[in-house]
Amino acid sequence: MAGRCVGVLLRRSCSGTAAPAAAETKPGFWERMKSKKMVIWTRSLLRDYKEACKDIVVGAKERPLKACVYISLLAGVGVCSSKAPSEDSFHCSLLEASASLLLLSPWTRSRTSDGHVQRLLDLRNESRLRHVKLVCFSLMYEAPYDPDCDLYDAQCPHLQPRITDFPGRVLDVGFLGHWWLLKNKMKDCDINEEEFSRLPSSMRAISYNDLHSQENEKLYEIKFQPVVMCEDPE
Template sequence: MQFLRVGGRISALRQRLADRFQMPERFKDTFVEKWVQYWNGLVRDYSEVAVGVVRESYTKPKKALLYGTGMLFLYQAGLNNPDEEAFMTLLRRSTNRMITVPFELQNPESADYLLTLERAINQKKLRLLSLGICTILWVDLYDEDDCTYPAICEYTKVGLLNFHERIIDVGFWNQYWRLKWKMRNYDVNYL
Protein backbone atom coordinates (compact mmCIF):
# COMPACT_ATOMS: atom_id res chain seq x y z
CA MET A 1 0.00 0.00 0.00
CA GLN A 2 2.94 2.29 -0.54
CA PHE A 3 1.19 3.72 -3.59
CA LEU A 4 -1.42 5.30 -1.31
CA ARG A 5 1.16 7.91 -0.32
CA VAL A 6 1.11 9.26 -3.87
CA GLY A 7 -0.82 12.34 -2.72
CA GLY A 8 2.03 13.38 -0.44
CA ARG A 9 4.53 12.84 -3.24
CA ILE A 10 2.57 14.97 -5.68
CA SER A 11 2.09 17.83 -3.22
CA ALA A 12 5.81 17.71 -2.28
CA LEU A 13 6.79 17.82 -5.96
CA ARG A 14 4.43 20.75 -6.55
CA GLN A 15 5.90 22.60 -3.55
CA ARG A 16 9.48 22.01 -4.76
CA LEU A 17 8.61 23.33 -8.21
CA ALA A 18 6.90 26.38 -6.70
CA ASP A 19 9.99 27.08 -4.57
CA ARG A 20 12.32 26.72 -7.54
CA PHE A 21 10.42 28.98 -9.93
CA GLN A 22 9.66 32.45 -8.58
CA MET A 23 7.67 35.15 -10.32
CA PRO A 24 9.83 38.13 -11.41
CA GLU A 25 9.08 41.42 -9.68
CA ARG A 26 7.91 43.11 -12.86
CA PHE A 27 4.97 40.65 -13.13
CA LYS A 28 3.71 41.22 -9.59
CA ASP A 29 0.16 42.61 -9.38
CA THR A 30 -0.50 42.15 -13.11
CA PHE A 31 -2.72 39.87 -15.13
CA VAL A 32 0.25 37.53 -15.63
CA GLU A 33 0.38 36.80 -11.90
CA LYS A 34 -3.38 36.19 -11.85
CA TRP A 35 -3.03 33.92 -14.86
CA VAL A 36 -0.25 31.92 -13.16
CA GLN A 37 -2.33 31.67 -9.97
CA TYR A 38 -5.30 30.43 -11.98
CA TRP A 39 -3.27 27.69 -13.65
CA ASN A 40 -1.61 26.72 -10.37
CA GLY A 41 -5.04 26.36 -8.77
CA LEU A 42 -6.31 24.36 -11.72
CA VAL A 43 -3.36 21.96 -11.60
CA ARG A 44 -3.74 21.62 -7.83
CA ASP A 45 -7.45 20.83 -8.13
CA TYR A 46 -6.99 18.22 -10.84
CA SER A 47 -4.07 16.60 -9.05
CA GLU A 48 -6.25 16.32 -5.93
CA VAL A 49 -8.95 14.70 -8.03
CA ALA A 50 -6.44 12.24 -9.52
CA VAL A 51 -5.12 11.35 -6.05
CA GLY A 52 -8.69 10.90 -4.81
CA VAL A 53 -9.50 8.58 -7.71
CA VAL A 54 -6.42 6.44 -6.97
CA ARG A 55 -7.28 6.25 -3.28
CA GLU A 56 -10.89 5.36 -4.00
CA SER A 57 -9.80 2.68 -6.46
CA TYR A 58 -7.93 0.99 -3.61
CA THR A 59 -10.91 1.14 -1.28
CA LYS A 60 -13.48 0.11 -3.94
CA PRO A 61 -11.69 -2.02 -6.55
CA LYS A 62 -14.85 -3.45 -8.15
CA LYS A 63 -16.23 0.01 -8.81
CA ALA A 64 -12.88 1.15 -10.23
CA LEU A 65 -12.73 -1.93 -12.46
CA LEU A 66 -16.26 -1.27 -13.69
CA TYR A 67 -15.50 2.37 -14.49
CA GLY A 68 -12.21 1.46 -16.15
CA THR A 69 -13.85 -1.21 -18.28
CA GLY A 70 -16.64 1.18 -19.25
CA MET A 71 -14.20 3.90 -20.25
CA LEU A 72 -12.13 1.42 -22.26
CA PHE A 73 -15.29 0.16 -24.00
CA LEU A 74 -16.36 3.71 -24.90
CA TYR A 75 -12.86 4.49 -26.18
CA GLN A 76 -12.83 1.38 -28.37
CA ALA A 77 -16.36 2.12 -29.60
CA GLY A 78 -15.19 5.60 -30.59
CA LEU A 79 -12.23 4.15 -32.48
CA ASN A 80 -14.45 1.64 -34.29
CA ASN A 81 -17.24 4.11 -35.12
CA PRO A 82 -18.15 3.58 -38.80
CA ASP A 83 -18.23 6.53 -41.17
CA GLU A 84 -19.73 7.19 -44.59
CA GLU A 85 -16.92 5.37 -46.37
CA ALA A 86 -17.54 2.24 -44.29
CA PHE A 87 -21.26 2.46 -45.08
CA MET A 88 -20.66 2.79 -48.80
CA THR A 89 -18.27 -0.18 -48.72
CA LEU A 90 -20.79 -2.35 -46.87
CA LEU A 91 -23.59 -1.23 -49.20
CA ARG A 92 -21.55 -2.06 -52.31
CA ARG A 93 -20.63 -5.44 -50.87
CA SER A 94 -24.28 -6.19 -50.07
CA THR A 95 -25.43 -5.02 -53.50
CA ASN A 96 -22.80 -7.18 -55.20
CA ARG A 97 -23.93 -10.21 -53.22
CA MET A 98 -27.55 -9.48 -54.14
CA ILE A 99 -26.70 -9.15 -57.84
CA THR A 100 -25.34 -12.70 -57.91
CA VAL A 101 -28.79 -14.06 -57.05
CA PRO A 102 -31.49 -14.13 -59.77
CA PHE A 103 -34.32 -11.66 -59.25
CA GLU A 104 -36.91 -14.39 -58.64
CA LEU A 105 -34.83 -15.90 -55.83
CA GLN A 106 -34.04 -12.66 -53.99
CA ASN A 107 -35.56 -12.00 -50.60
CA PRO A 108 -38.03 -9.12 -51.19
CA GLU A 109 -37.24 -7.57 -47.82
CA SER A 110 -33.51 -7.37 -48.61
CA ALA A 111 -34.13 -6.12 -52.14
CA ASP A 112 -36.53 -3.40 -50.96
CA TYR A 113 -34.12 -2.21 -48.28
CA LEU A 114 -31.22 -1.96 -50.74
CA LEU A 115 -33.49 -0.15 -53.20
CA THR A 116 -34.52 2.32 -50.47
CA LEU A 117 -30.89 3.02 -49.65
CA GLU A 118 -29.93 3.47 -53.30
CA ARG A 119 -32.83 5.86 -53.91
CA ALA A 120 -31.90 7.94 -50.86
CA ILE A 121 -28.29 8.13 -52.06
CA ASN A 122 -29.29 9.05 -55.63
CA GLN A 123 -31.67 11.74 -54.39
CA LYS A 124 -28.97 13.02 -51.98
CA LYS A 125 -31.30 12.67 -49.02
CA LEU A 126 -29.19 10.24 -47.01
CA ARG A 127 -27.56 11.83 -43.94
CA LEU A 128 -25.11 10.53 -41.37
CA LEU A 129 -25.06 11.76 -37.79
CA SER A 130 -21.96 10.64 -35.91
CA LEU A 131 -22.42 10.55 -32.14
CA GLY A 132 -18.86 9.55 -31.31
CA ILE A 133 -19.54 5.95 -30.36
CA CYS A 134 -22.24 5.23 -32.95
CA THR A 135 -23.51 6.66 -36.22
CA ILE A 136 -27.14 7.23 -37.12
CA LEU A 137 -28.10 6.95 -40.77
CA TRP A 138 -31.32 8.79 -41.66
CA VAL A 139 -33.26 10.06 -44.66
CA ASP A 140 -33.91 13.77 -44.87
CA LEU A 141 -37.00 15.32 -46.45
CA TYR A 142 -35.10 17.34 -49.05
CA ASP A 143 -32.00 17.14 -51.19
CA GLU A 144 -28.87 18.68 -49.65
CA ASP A 145 -28.49 21.00 -52.69
CA ASP A 146 -32.16 22.03 -52.75
CA CYS A 147 -32.57 25.80 -52.33
CA THR A 148 -36.35 26.05 -52.49
CA TYR A 149 -38.23 27.66 -49.63
CA PRO A 150 -39.53 24.43 -48.03
CA ALA A 151 -35.99 22.99 -48.04
CA ILE A 152 -34.41 25.94 -46.22
CA CYS A 153 -37.30 26.89 -43.93
CA GLU A 154 -36.63 25.85 -40.35
CA TYR A 155 -40.28 24.87 -39.81
CA THR A 156 -40.29 22.24 -42.56
CA LYS A 157 -37.21 20.37 -41.35
CA VAL A 158 -37.33 17.02 -39.58
CA GLY A 159 -38.16 17.73 -35.94
CA LEU A 160 -36.84 16.02 -32.85
CA LEU A 161 -40.20 14.41 -32.06
CA ASN A 162 -40.44 12.59 -35.39
CA PHE A 163 -36.72 12.12 -36.06
CA HIS A 164 -36.88 8.48 -34.98
CA GLU A 165 -39.22 7.75 -37.89
CA ARG A 166 -36.55 8.84 -40.38
CA ILE A 167 -33.75 6.63 -39.01
CA ILE A 168 -33.00 3.74 -41.35
CA ASP A 169 -29.79 2.32 -39.87
CA VAL A 170 -27.45 2.53 -36.90
CA GLY A 171 -23.72 2.04 -37.24
CA PHE A 172 -21.76 0.65 -34.30
CA TRP A 173 -18.46 -1.22 -34.04
CA ASN A 174 -17.66 -0.98 -37.78
CA GLN A 175 -21.05 -2.44 -38.75
CA TYR A 176 -24.35 -1.03 -39.91
CA TRP A 177 -26.62 -3.37 -38.05
CA ARG A 178 -29.90 -3.04 -39.94
CA LEU A 179 -28.12 -3.56 -43.24
CA LYS A 180 -26.50 -6.66 -41.80
CA TRP A 181 -29.85 -7.88 -40.42
CA LYS A 182 -31.69 -7.32 -43.71
CA MET A 183 -28.97 -9.12 -45.69
CA ARG A 184 -28.81 -12.21 -43.47
CA ASN A 185 -31.21 -14.15 -45.76
CA TYR A 186 -30.98 -12.45 -49.13
CA ASP A 187 -31.40 -15.51 -51.35
CA VAL A 188 -33.81 -18.43 -51.85
CA ASN A 189 -33.08 -19.90 -48.41
CA TYR A 190 -34.79 -17.07 -46.54
CA LEU A 191 -37.87 -19.13 -45.59
Protein backbone atom coordinates in the same frame (compact mmCIF):
# COMPACT_ATOMS: atom_id res chain seq x y z
CA MET B 1 39.84 73.77 -13.66
CA ALA B 2 40.26 71.62 -10.58
CA GLY B 3 36.61 72.21 -9.63
CA ARG B 4 35.42 71.04 -13.06
CA CYS B 5 37.43 67.82 -12.78
CA VAL B 6 36.00 67.15 -9.36
CA GLY B 7 32.44 67.60 -10.72
CA VAL B 8 33.07 65.16 -13.56
CA LEU B 9 34.46 62.57 -11.19
CA LEU B 10 31.47 62.98 -8.89
CA ARG B 11 28.98 62.48 -11.78
CA ARG B 12 30.82 59.37 -12.98
CA SER B 13 30.90 57.94 -9.50
CA CYS B 14 27.17 58.60 -9.02
CA SER B 15 26.22 57.05 -12.37
CA GLY B 16 28.44 54.03 -11.66
CA THR B 17 26.79 53.39 -8.32
CA ALA B 18 23.24 54.01 -9.63
CA ALA B 19 23.50 51.46 -12.48
CA PRO B 20 24.23 48.45 -10.25
CA ALA B 21 21.50 49.56 -7.88
CA ALA B 22 18.97 49.71 -10.74
CA ALA B 23 20.16 46.34 -12.05
CA GLU B 24 19.69 44.80 -8.62
CA THR B 25 16.15 46.12 -8.18
CA LYS B 26 14.91 45.11 -11.70
CA PRO B 27 13.18 41.63 -11.54
CA GLY B 28 14.18 38.86 -13.96
CA PHE B 29 12.09 37.24 -16.68
CA TRP B 30 10.96 34.26 -14.60
CA GLU B 31 10.17 36.48 -11.64
CA ARG B 32 7.94 38.59 -13.86
CA MET B 33 6.28 35.45 -15.31
CA LYS B 34 5.42 34.14 -11.85
CA SER B 35 3.35 37.24 -11.17
CA LYS B 36 1.28 36.86 -14.36
CA LYS B 37 -2.42 36.01 -13.88
CA MET B 38 -2.35 33.24 -16.46
CA VAL B 39 0.60 31.54 -14.76
CA ILE B 40 -1.07 31.78 -11.36
CA TRP B 41 -4.31 30.32 -12.76
CA THR B 42 -2.43 27.48 -14.47
CA ARG B 43 -0.54 26.60 -11.31
CA SER B 44 -3.73 26.54 -9.27
CA LEU B 45 -5.43 24.37 -11.91
CA LEU B 46 -2.57 21.88 -11.92
CA ARG B 47 -2.64 21.82 -8.14
CA ASP B 48 -6.37 20.99 -8.19
CA TYR B 49 -5.82 18.19 -10.72
CA LYS B 50 -3.03 16.82 -8.58
CA GLU B 51 -5.27 16.71 -5.53
CA ALA B 52 -8.06 15.10 -7.56
CA CYS B 53 -5.71 12.38 -8.83
CA LYS B 54 -4.58 11.68 -5.28
CA ASP B 55 -8.21 11.33 -4.18
CA ILE B 56 -8.91 8.93 -7.08
CA VAL B 57 -5.93 6.75 -6.16
CA VAL B 58 -6.93 6.70 -2.50
CA GLY B 59 -10.56 5.87 -3.37
CA ALA B 60 -9.45 3.08 -5.72
CA LYS B 61 -7.38 1.52 -2.96
CA GLU B 62 -10.27 1.71 -0.50
CA ARG B 63 -12.92 0.37 -2.96
CA PRO B 64 -11.17 -1.68 -5.65
CA LEU B 65 -14.38 -3.32 -6.97
CA LYS B 66 -16.08 0.00 -7.60
CA ALA B 67 -12.93 1.31 -9.27
CA CYS B 68 -12.81 -1.73 -11.56
CA VAL B 69 -16.43 -1.21 -12.57
CA TYR B 70 -15.82 2.45 -13.42
CA ILE B 71 -12.64 1.65 -15.35
CA SER B 72 -14.45 -1.09 -17.29
CA LEU B 73 -17.28 1.29 -18.18
CA LEU B 74 -14.88 3.98 -19.34
CA ALA B 75 -12.90 1.45 -21.37
CA GLY B 76 -16.10 0.11 -22.93
CA VAL B 77 -17.25 3.60 -23.89
CA GLY B 78 -13.84 4.33 -25.40
CA VAL B 79 -13.84 1.13 -27.46
CA CYS B 80 -17.40 1.66 -28.67
CA SER B 81 -16.64 5.26 -29.59
CA SER B 82 -13.55 4.25 -31.58
CA LYS B 83 -15.47 1.46 -33.34
CA ALA B 84 -18.48 3.60 -34.30
CA PRO B 85 -18.64 3.38 -38.12
CA SER B 86 -18.38 6.47 -40.28
CA GLU B 87 -20.48 7.62 -43.21
CA ASP B 88 -17.94 6.28 -45.70
CA SER B 89 -18.24 2.88 -44.03
CA PHE B 90 -21.99 2.88 -44.64
CA HIS B 91 -21.57 3.76 -48.31
CA CYS B 92 -19.00 0.98 -48.73
CA SER B 93 -21.31 -1.54 -47.05
CA LEU B 94 -24.20 -0.41 -49.24
CA LEU B 95 -22.19 -0.80 -52.44
CA GLU B 96 -20.98 -4.24 -51.34
CA ALA B 97 -24.57 -5.32 -50.65
CA SER B 98 -25.66 -4.02 -54.04
CA ALA B 99 -22.82 -5.89 -55.77
CA SER B 100 -23.75 -9.10 -53.95
CA LEU B 101 -27.35 -8.82 -55.13
CA LEU B 102 -26.28 -8.14 -58.71
CA LEU B 103 -24.46 -11.47 -58.78
CA LEU B 104 -27.73 -13.27 -58.04
CA SER B 105 -30.46 -14.11 -60.49
CA PRO B 106 -33.69 -12.09 -60.11
CA TRP B 107 -35.54 -15.39 -59.52
CA THR B 108 -33.31 -16.33 -56.56
CA ARG B 109 -32.82 -12.87 -55.15
CA SER B 110 -34.55 -12.01 -51.88
CA ARG B 111 -37.25 -9.40 -52.40
CA THR B 112 -36.73 -8.03 -48.89
CA SER B 113 -32.99 -7.52 -49.37
CA ASP B 114 -33.38 -6.12 -52.87
CA GLY B 115 -36.11 -3.67 -51.85
CA HIS B 116 -34.15 -2.36 -48.87
CA VAL B 117 -30.93 -1.90 -50.83
CA GLN B 118 -32.71 -0.23 -53.76
CA ARG B 119 -34.38 2.25 -51.42
CA LEU B 120 -31.03 3.15 -49.84
CA LEU B 121 -29.45 3.56 -53.27
CA ASP B 122 -32.25 5.88 -54.36
CA LEU B 123 -31.77 8.02 -51.25
CA ARG B 124 -28.03 8.04 -51.86
CA ASN B 125 -28.48 9.21 -55.46
CA GLU B 126 -30.79 11.97 -54.22
CA SER B 127 -28.24 13.07 -51.56
CA ARG B 128 -30.76 12.45 -48.81
CA LEU B 129 -28.64 10.26 -46.55
CA ARG B 130 -27.39 11.85 -43.34
CA HIS B 131 -24.92 10.56 -40.76
CA VAL B 132 -24.58 11.44 -37.08
CA LYS B 133 -22.24 10.00 -34.46
CA LEU B 134 -23.60 9.69 -30.91
CA VAL B 135 -20.49 8.84 -28.85
CA CYS B 136 -20.88 5.05 -28.75
CA PHE B 137 -22.81 4.44 -31.98
CA SER B 138 -23.74 6.06 -35.28
CA LEU B 139 -27.01 6.65 -37.08
CA MET B 140 -27.93 6.96 -40.73
CA TYR B 141 -31.22 8.77 -41.28
CA GLU B 142 -33.28 10.09 -44.15
CA ALA B 143 -33.43 13.78 -45.00
CA PRO B 144 -36.53 15.18 -46.74
CA TYR B 145 -34.57 17.11 -49.37
CA ASP B 146 -31.14 17.55 -50.90
CA PRO B 147 -29.07 20.18 -49.00
CA ASP B 148 -28.70 22.23 -52.22
CA CYS B 149 -32.42 22.21 -52.97
CA ASP B 150 -33.87 25.74 -53.22
CA LEU B 151 -37.53 24.85 -52.98
CA TYR B 152 -39.63 26.76 -50.48
CA ASP B 153 -40.52 23.59 -48.59
CA ALA B 154 -36.83 22.75 -48.21
CA GLN B 155 -35.76 26.21 -47.01
CA CYS B 156 -38.67 27.19 -44.76
CA PRO B 157 -37.77 26.43 -41.11
CA HIS B 158 -41.40 25.94 -40.18
CA LEU B 159 -41.78 23.06 -42.64
CA GLN B 160 -38.81 21.05 -41.40
CA PRO B 161 -39.42 17.57 -39.94
CA ARG B 162 -40.25 17.44 -36.26
CA ILE B 163 -38.02 15.83 -33.67
CA THR B 164 -40.81 13.40 -32.82
CA ASP B 165 -40.65 12.09 -36.40
CA PHE B 166 -36.93 11.32 -36.18
CA PRO B 167 -37.26 7.63 -35.12
CA GLY B 168 -39.23 6.92 -38.27
CA ARG B 169 -36.49 8.47 -40.42
CA VAL B 170 -33.68 6.32 -39.01
CA LEU B 171 -32.36 3.96 -41.69
CA ASP B 172 -29.60 2.09 -39.90
CA VAL B 173 -27.67 1.86 -36.63
CA GLY B 174 -23.88 1.50 -36.63
CA PHE B 175 -22.27 -0.17 -33.65
CA LEU B 176 -18.89 -1.88 -33.20
CA GLY B 177 -17.95 -1.41 -36.83
CA HIS B 178 -21.14 -2.88 -38.33
CA TRP B 179 -24.36 -1.50 -39.78
CA TRP B 180 -26.77 -3.91 -38.17
CA LEU B 181 -30.01 -3.24 -40.06
CA LEU B 182 -28.34 -3.60 -43.45
CA LYS B 183 -26.57 -6.72 -42.23
CA ASN B 184 -29.88 -8.19 -41.03
CA LYS B 185 -31.64 -7.36 -44.31
CA MET B 186 -28.86 -9.04 -46.31
CA LYS B 187 -29.20 -12.27 -44.36
CA ASP B 188 -30.36 -15.05 -46.71
CA CYS B 189 -30.28 -12.60 -49.61
CA ASP B 190 -29.99 -15.52 -52.03
CA ILE B 191 -33.35 -17.02 -51.02
CA ASN B 192 -36.49 -15.83 -52.76
CA GLU B 193 -39.31 -16.09 -50.25
CA GLU B 194 -42.00 -15.86 -52.95
CA GLU B 195 -40.62 -19.01 -54.59
CA PHE B 196 -41.73 -21.08 -51.60
CA SER B 197 -44.95 -19.20 -50.81
CA ARG B 198 -47.14 -21.79 -52.58
CA LEU B 199 -45.64 -24.80 -50.84
CA PRO B 200 -47.49 -26.50 -47.97
CA SER B 201 -46.82 -25.12 -44.54
CA SER B 202 -45.06 -28.34 -43.53
CA MET B 203 -42.54 -27.89 -46.33
CA ARG B 204 -42.26 -24.13 -46.11
CA ALA B 205 -40.66 -23.95 -42.66
CA ILE B 206 -37.64 -26.16 -41.98
CA SER B 207 -35.54 -25.53 -38.90
CA TYR B 208 -31.88 -26.24 -38.52
CA ASN B 209 -32.63 -29.37 -36.47
CA ASP B 210 -34.62 -30.84 -39.34
CA LEU B 211 -31.62 -30.99 -41.65
CA HIS B 212 -30.34 -34.54 -42.26
CA SER B 213 -33.16 -36.02 -40.18
CA GLN B 214 -36.03 -38.42 -40.83
CA GLU B 215 -38.49 -35.55 -41.07
CA ASN B 216 -36.34 -33.91 -43.69
CA GLU B 217 -36.19 -37.14 -45.68
CA LYS B 218 -39.98 -37.39 -45.60
CA LEU B 219 -40.33 -33.88 -46.91
CA TYR B 220 -37.86 -34.70 -49.65
CA GLU B 221 -39.96 -37.68 -50.72
CA ILE B 222 -43.15 -35.60 -50.69
CA LYS B 223 -41.59 -33.31 -53.25
CA PHE B 224 -41.63 -36.11 -55.86
CA GLN B 225 -45.22 -37.15 -55.26
CA PRO B 226 -47.70 -36.28 -58.02
CA VAL B 227 -49.82 -33.21 -57.60
CA VAL B 228 -53.52 -33.96 -56.96
CA MET B 229 -55.78 -31.56 -58.80
CA CYS B 230 -59.05 -30.83 -57.06
CA GLU B 231 -62.24 -30.62 -59.11
CA ASP B 232 -64.01 -27.36 -59.43
CA PRO B 233 -67.11 -27.43 -57.15
CA GLU B 234 -69.08 -25.64 -59.85
